[in-house]
Amino acid sequence: xxxxxxxxxxxxxxxxxxxxxxxxxxxxxxxxxxxxxxxxxxxxxxxxxxxxxxxxxxxxxxxxxxxxxxxxxxxxxxxxxxxxxxxxxxxxxxxxxxxxxxxxxxxxxxxxxxxxxxxxxxxxxxxxxxxxxxxxxxxxxxxxxxxxxxxxxxxxxxxxxxxxxxxxxxxxxxxxxxxxxxxxxxxxxxxxxxxxxxxxxxxxxxxxxxxxxxxxxxxxxxxxxxxxxxxxxxxxxxxxxxxxxxxxxxxxxxxxxxxxxxxxxxxxxxxxxxxxxxxxxxxxxxxxxxxxxxxxxxxxxxxxxxxxxxxxxxxxxxxxxxxxxxxxxxxxxxxxxxxxxxxxxxxxxxxxxxxxxxxxxxxxxxxxxxxxxxxxxxxxxxxxxxxxxxxxxxxxxxxxxxxxxxxxxxxxxxxxxxxxxxxxxxxxxxxxxxxxxxxxxxxxxxxxxxxxxxxxxxxxxxxxxxxxxxxxxxxxxxxxxxxxxxxxxxxxxxxxxxxxxxxxxxxxxxxxxxxxxxxxxxxxxxxxxxxxxxxxxxxxxxxxxxxxxxxxxxxxxxxxxxxxxxxxxxxxxxxxxxxxxxxxxxxxxxxxxxxxxxxxxxxxxxxxxxxxxxxxxxxxxxxxxxxxxxxxxxxxxxxxxxxxxxxxxxxxxxxxxxxxxx
Ligand SMILES: Nc1nc2c(c(=O)[nH]1)N[C@H]1C(S)=C(S)[C@@H](COP(=O)(O)OP(=O)(O)OC[C@H]3O[C@@H](n4cnc5c(=O)[nH]c(N)nc54)[C@H](O)[C@@H]3O)O[C@H]1N2
Ligand SMILES: Nc1nc2c(c(=O)[nH]1)N[C@H]1C(S)=C(S)[C@@H](COP(=O)(O)OP(=O)(O)OC[C@H]3O[C@@H](n4cnc5c(=O)[nH]c(N)nc54)[C@H](O)[C@@H]3O)O[C@H]1N2
Ligand code: SF4
Ligand SMILES: [Mo]
Numbered sequence: 234x235x236x237x238x239x240x241x242x243x244x245x246x247x248x249x250x251x252x253x254x255x256x257x258x259x260x261x262x263x264x265x266x267x268x269x270x271x272x273x274x275x276x277x278x279x280x281x282x283x284x285x286x287x288x289x290x291x292x293x294x295x296x297x298x299x300x301x302x303x304x305x306x307x308x309x310x311x312x313x314x315x316x317x318x319x320x321x322x323x324x325x326x327x328x329x330x331x332x333x334x335x336x337x338x339x340x341x342x343x344x345x346x347x348x349x350x351x352x353x354x355x356x357x358x359x360x361x362x363x364x365x366x367x368x369x370x371x372x373x374x375x376x377x378x379x380x381x382x383x384x385x386x387x388x389x390x391x392x393x394x395x396x397x398x399x400x401x402x403x404x405x406x407x408x409x410x411x412x413x414x415x416x417x418x419x420x421x422x423x424x425x426x427x428x429x430x431x432x433x434x435x436x437x438x439x440x441x442x443x444x445x446x447x448x449x450x451x452x453x454x455x456x457x458x459x460x461x462x463x464x465x466x467x468x469x470x471x472x473x474x475x476x477x478x479x480x481x482x483x484x485x486x487x488x489x490x491x492x493x494x495x496x497x498x499x500x501x502x503x504x505x506x507x508x509x510x511x512x513x514x515x516x517x518x519x520x521x522x523x524x525x526x527x528x529x530x531x532x533x534x535x536x537x538x539x540x541x542x543x544x545x546x547x548x549x550x551x552x553x554x555x556x557x558x559x560x561x562x563x564x565x566x567x568x569x570x571x572x573x574x575x576x577x578x579x580x581x582x583x584x585x586x587x588x589x590x591x592x593x594x595x596x597x598x599x600x601x602x603x604x605x606x607x608x609x610x611x612x613x614x615x616x617x618x619x620x621x622x623x624x625x626x627x628x629x630x631x632x633x634x635x636x637x638x639x640x641x642x643x644x645x646x647x648x649x650x651x652x653x654x655x656x657x658x659x660x661x662x663x664x665x666x667x668x669x670x671x672x673x674x675x676x677x678x679x680x681x682x683x684x685x686x687x688x689x690x691x692x693x694x695x696x697x698x699x700x701x702x703x704x705x706x707x708x709x710x711x712x713x714x715x716x717x718x719x720x721x722x723x724x725x726x727x728x729x730x731x732x733x734x735x736x737x738x739x740x741x742x743x744x745x746x747x748x749x750x751x752x753x754x755x756x757x758x759x760x761x762x763x764x765x766x767x768x769x770x771x772x773x774x775x776x777x778x779x780x781x782x783x784x785x786x787x788x789x790x791x792x793x794x795x796x797x798x799x800x801x802x803x804x805x806x807x808x809x810x811x812x813x814x815x816x817x818x819x820x821x822x823x824x825x826x827x828x829x830x831x832x833x834x835x836x837x838x839x840x841x842x843x844x845x846x847x848x849x850x851x852x853x854x855x856x857x858x859x860x861x862x863x864x865x866x867x868x869x870x871x872x873x874x875x876x877x878x879x880x881x882x883x884x885x886x887x888x889x890x891x892x893x894x895x
Contacts, residue, residue: 237681238266238743240667241280242349242660243796244342244370246410246562248669249276250746251283253661253681260287260661260682268745271391271672277411278794282805286659287685291802292642293656294686302637302652312687315653316701322609322636323359324706330605332584337363337607339595342370343614343641343799344657346665346678347571348692348721352613354573355695358712359702361584363599363607366881367592369621373530373883374561377539381547381762388522388558388753390672394419395556398518400428402542403452404526407436408793410671414440426518428511430455431528433788433858434851445511446853449786449887450532451501454772456541458497458508459515461488463548468516470550477553477760484544484763500773502853515549520556523549527562528790531887533877537766547761558753562670565749568733569668572724573692579711593875593884596626600633612639613657613691616798618646619866622884623873625839640691645798646866656688663690664718666725666742675734676746677722692718777855783837783890785817785857789867792860801863813844813867816858817893822848826895835859837891840869846893857891 239251250266263283267274296315297307310318326335336359340352356362368375378385393399394416406413417440421427429441430452438444447455463469464485474481494505515521523546529538543559551557578587590598596617599607607630617627631637631650639651648654662685665678684690689697699712723739731737734747741747766772778784791797794806801811815835817827827833829848834841835857842865852858859867874885 235681237679238677239263239660239681240346240665240676240678241276242344242346242665242667242678243279243799244345245796246406246669246671247272247277247280247412248667248672248674248676249280249412250674250676251276251280255681258682260284266746269674269676270748271674272412273415275412278806279796279800282800282803283661285803285805286800287661287682289643289802291644292685293644293654293688295656296687297654299652299654303650312689312697315655316698318653319636319638319698320701320705323702324709326608327709332581332605333359333362334584334588335363335605335608336611337588337590337599337609338611338613339365339615339617340613341592341615342797343616344660344691346660346667347569347725348573348663348665348690348718349614350571350573351692351695352611354576355699355710355712356611357576357578358699358710360579360581361587363588363590363602365592365595366589369592369884371527371530371562371883372881373535374525374527374539375564376879376882377530377536377543378561380764381540381543382552382757383759383762384756385562385564386753386756387560387563387671389751390560391416392556392558393417393522393560394423396420396520396522397425398428398514398521399425400430400515400521400523401437401441402430402523402525403529404524405431405435405437405528405790407440409791411793413671426514428514432853432856433790436793445503445507448500448502448777448853449788449856450534450538452529452538453534453541453766454497455501455503455508456538456545457488457492458494458501458503459512460545460548461492461494462509462512463516464488466512466516468512469548470553473550473553474548474761474763478547478763479760480763480765484765487765496773500775515545519550520554521549521551522558522560523551524560528887530883532885533888534772535883535885537772540764544763547763552757552761558757563673564670565673566668566670569725569730570727573721576712591880593878593880593882594623594873596621596623596630597873600626600630606633608635610634610637612637612647612651613641616641616645616647618650619798619863619868620861621868622871622875622886624869624871626873640694642688643802646864655694656686658684658688658690658693662688663692664722666722673749673751674746675742675749677742679743690718692721778890779855781890783892784855785891785893786855786887787857787859787867787870787889787891788887789859789861795861797861811860811863813842813863813865814847814860815844815893816847816849816852818852818854818856819848819850821854822846825893827893831895834894835870835891836894837870837872837889839872842867842869857893
């Protein structure tokens with residue numbers, strides 16, 4: 234039996250260290266790694282199901298081509314044939330348009346290991362092309378952190394166990410961050426009060442001491458209401474805000490003069506007495522922490538919502554006391570050189586740089602490109618046809634493309650509409666390096682087994698395709714295809730990184746994951762910037778759509794047994810084929826004549842889907858909750874929700890309204 238160190242590369246708060254057990258070249262078991270200080274030897278159910286994931290009968294084995302696209306007529310081809318078709322097309326597009334701008338990619342979060350930036354590196358190596366920018370998941374909140382505390386930082390999550398007040402605001406860790414729950418339970422055992430603020434009575438709310446149900450998109454107002462009470466009662470950290478901040482006088486003036494309680498209560502759905510109780514908790518219980526969840530910022534008031542929560546934290550002393558703090562996510566990854574991502578773009582004689590298309594509205598923007606139009610799209614670590622907004626725009630974009638290549642481990646809604654599908658290696662079949670965005674540990678991923686049939690890592694594919702490009706057109710790419718994965722990993726371990734993670738060499742990581750030195754307290758002492766809301770946030774808009782054609786707000790958060798579109802095919806986790814399930818309030822169901830577990834139609838201007846209705850008496854009448862992905866997924870009803878957003882905000886997935894019929 235051989236043991237290897239792996240890391241779960243999913244876009245998940247856990248970034249869990251795994252020990253894999255290999256016998257006769259076969260992965261027979263996985264466990265958590267006890268040497269990892271945050272995960273402490275445990276995995277979530279998805280992690281424990283990795284042996285089934287690796288040997289799943291629906292895994293892609295060979296490169297395949299579909300002619301014509303969408304026909305279902307798939308044929309196996311060799312890797313060499315696949316590379317030739319793709320490389321010839323890229324070269325032809327280059328000579329047709331005079332640059333590589335007609336070739337582009339869309340990549341997001343299927344695997345967030347550092348070596349998966351091979352996709353970006355490969356495209357940079359051919360010179361200016363078309364690329365996605367931004368982060369559809371967390372940018373609005375990230376912008377709020379940058380504007381208030383100056384940086385995307387978050388404290389050591391293990392320390393949450395020492396807090397006496399934990400306010401979880403729009404996060405659902407019992408489903409999305411199960412590793413964190415043990416620290417929350419430890420804190421509770423030590424007498425902490427746990428508050429959850431969420432429009433849905435979530436799995437986490439069920440474990441809390443206090444649950445506050447506010448209407449979606451109203452977090453800024455709720456925070457302002459609490460802050461105003463704290464000002465009126467003079468029970469905030471006066472000295473801290475007066476000496477360590479900017480904008481306090483204007484912010485205070487705004488709260489005193491422009492915020493009124495009746496409107497706040499009406500719009501948020503939270504009573505004044507409840508806000509008073511929260512103000513008392515924030516001002517009296519120390520040390521306290523707030524956790525701004527990603528759920529807060531999936532609507533048009535998202536950035537201002539996180540800003541307001543952070544302001545309340547500042548007023549409560551969460552930036553000046555030991556074990557206090559405000560959690561979101563962090564950008565520790567930005568300390569790394571990210572040599573693949575930052576591979577310099579090969580110079581072009583007249584096109585200065587690549588063409589950027591925002592991730593939040595990629596399809597609509599890419600479809601509108603001309604001079605030259607986008608003609609080739611490479612999709613990796615991404616299933617836009619189930620996970621993005623504006624699926625109609627994706628279909629139109631696909632119709633205008635001449636070649637769509639998707640690299641994935643499984644068939645899904647996106648691969649089905651591609652020309653060529655290339656089989657990706659699983660994490661156990663490749664090497665990688667990982668830093669998370671929640672805990673502060675670094676860990677490696679060793680190659681534990683040979684690739685499944687003909688699967689290859691994204692890095693290996695980048696090496697081989699760039700080699701083929703240069704064979705057919707010398708000098709087309711300047712990718713360093715001679716470098717091995719370990720070379721790229723070692724390039725990340727600069728002296729600065731070694732110092733930050735107390736490493737002498739790569740070998741240290743073979744023996745154990747390593748924590749980053751804890752310098753949060755040093756970094757958080759920067760000045761806090763209070764920002765009074767700007768006009769663009771329509772904070773007082775009635776967030777309900779009562780009486781409208783589409784009266785129900787559709788919330789589609791993440792669920793425990795999947796990571797977005799992933800893990801749906803594992804029978805250990807999903808014994809039955811997943812169908813779309815919507816949860817509706819009992820009174821609404823009765824009014825509409827809908828019975829528990831019956832099929833209904835959910836629809837709006839973008840389309841309609843069939844779903845099983847489940848009655849949930851804890852749900853507000855104006856909200857419908859639905860699971861993500863599936864064959865005819867819910868995102869088909871999510872139109873262009875980003876019209877008024879900045880280029881670099883998150884997607885407002887939860888600004889979607891629907892109707893239901895029996
Ligand atoms: N309705 C609704 N939609 C949402 C959200 C929501 O709350 N509601 N949340 C949004 C959020 S926060 C996110 S982050 C996105 C996530 O959306 P995506 O970034 O699309 O993420 P996944 O669905 O996790 O994975 C995409 C694909 O990557 C593949 N993959 C896994 N590993 C690898 C690999 O090593 N190489 C390659 N080439 N492919 C691999 C998987 O098999 C999967 O098909 O979804 C968003 N969509
Ligand atoms: N099991 C599992 N874990 C995951 C993922 C997964 O798909 N599955 N995905 C990972 C990824 S990419 C992400 S981005 C994270 C997301 O994980 P979280 O940060 O937990 O965010 P969400 O799941 O989007 O939403 C959390 C809660 O916000 C609530 N909410 C929605 N709108 C509002 C609002 O306006 N105000 C308030 N206060 N609450 C609101 C929702 O009801 C939900 O209960 O999870 C990561 N972890
Ligand atoms: S899905 Fe998340 S919690 Fe589960 S093993 Fe992977 S990183 Fe850990
Ligand atoms: Mo996400």
